[in-house]
Amino acid sequence: HKHLLGLSDYSREDILYILEQAQYFREILDRPVPKVPTLRDKTIVNLFYENSTRTRLSFELAQKRMGADVVNFSTGSSSVKKGESLKDTIRNISSMKIDMVVVRHESPGVPHFLTRCVDAAIINAGDGAHEHPTQALLDLFSMQRIYPELEEKHIAIIGDITHSRVVRSNILGLRKLGAKVTVCGPKTMMPAFVEELGAEVSYDIEETLGWCDIAMALRIQLERQDEGTELFPSIREYHQLFGITMEHLRKYPDVTIMHPGPVNRGVEMESRVADSDRSIILSQVTNGVAVRMAILYLLSGGTRV
Numbered sequence: 001h002k003h004l005l006g007l008s009d010y011s012r013e014d015i016l017y018i019l020e021q022a023q024y025f026r027e028i029l030d031r032p033v034p035k036v037p038t039l040r041d042k043t044i045v046n047l048f049y050e051n052s053t054r055t056r057l058s059f060e061l062a063q064k065r066m067g068a069d070v071v072n073f074s075t076g077s078s079s080v081k082k083g084e085s086l087k088d089t090i091r092n093i094s095s096m097k098i099d100m101v102v103v104r105h106e107s108p109g110v111p112h113f114l115t116r117c118v119d120a121a122i123i124n125a126g127d128g129a130h131e132h133p134t135q136a137l138l139d140l141f142s143m144q145r146i147y148p149e150l151e152e153k154h155i156a157i158i159g160d161i162t163h164s165r166v167v168r169s170n171i172l173g174l175r176k177l178g179a180k181v182t183v184c185g186p187k188t189m190m191p192a193f194v195e196e197l198g199a200e201v202s203y204d205i206e207e208t209l210g211w212c213d214i215a216m217a218l219r220i221q222l223e224r225q226d227e228g229t230e231l232f233p234s235i236r237e238y239h240q241l242f243g244i245t246m247e248h249l250r251k252y253p254d255v256t257i258m259h260p261g262p263v264n265r266g267v268e269m270e271s272r273v274a275d276s277d278r279s280i281i282l283s284q285v286t287n288g289v290a291v292r293m294a295i296l297y298l299l300s301g302g303t304r305v
């Protein structure tokens with residue numbers, strides 16, 4: 001592959017290959033000097049039109065750990081504020097001789113669009129409510145560290161499904177690896193596409209937690225709700241109906257808790273759940289650096305490490 005636009009384009013073998021390479025880079029992260037100069041001759045632009053903490057910083061860290069030249073673009077301090085179009089922006093950046101672009105944008109399809117504007121490799125770091133493939137790959141990698149074989153494992157994804165790009169990429173990846181996926185949340189946040197992608201739907205948190213090996217909570221995306229419409233259920237009702245509690249952890253002692261972040265503490269889960277030893281939320285973030293190193297390495301033309 002030249003680009004990583006979404007997991008819909010990647011096969012089971014492609015995904016397993018990335019996860020295998022990520023294991024090599026994950027071991028490097030535990031070394032006293034966690035660096036490998038494999039991208040020394042590459043120049044990478046991180047093009048973030050939308051806010052990010054984890055994805056942006058972990059891409060930048062991954063690039064620096066591999067010795068790439070890195071430039072960071074964020075709209076607030078750029079000529080986008082003067083009205084410059086996306087196409088002009090990317091063509092100007094491309095004229096500075098770059099090899100790869102990591103892009104996050106609020107509109108679905110922007111990474112695909114960029115492939116037609118420039119010759120560089122494009123990596124989707126989240127496009128609207130469409131896909132977030134590097135998040136799903138780091139989630140799969142984190143799950144594999146608990147269950148090396150994900151075939152037939154039961155994975156629940158709980159939360160605001162309608163506005164989530166993480167859910168689509170995760171269902172695609174998990175189904176390709178043979179895992180069973182149940183998506184759980186309020187009817188008002190449940191789009192039809194999840195069943196088309198091969199996931200089951202549940203509206204019952206107890207049934208879901210009783211079934212699953214891993215429960216991944218997703219953020220209630222207040223900023224993507226339609227303006228003027230009242231959130232239904234309300235935040236308080238959502239927490240009562242779908243929030244993961246310490247009582248749940250006692251009742252379902254084998255369930256591991258994940259969340260891509262940022263967590264709305266007290267909404268998707270009780271604060272103590274996020275900080276408990278059953279949560280691997282911060283390990284997901286550490287693993288994200290290794291997974292992004294593997295993706296950068298492979299898309300830059302690297303072969304098996």
Ligand code: CP
Nearest residue numbers: 052053054055260261
């Ligand atoms: N998980 C995730 O994409 O977080 P950021 O929005 O902070 O990058």
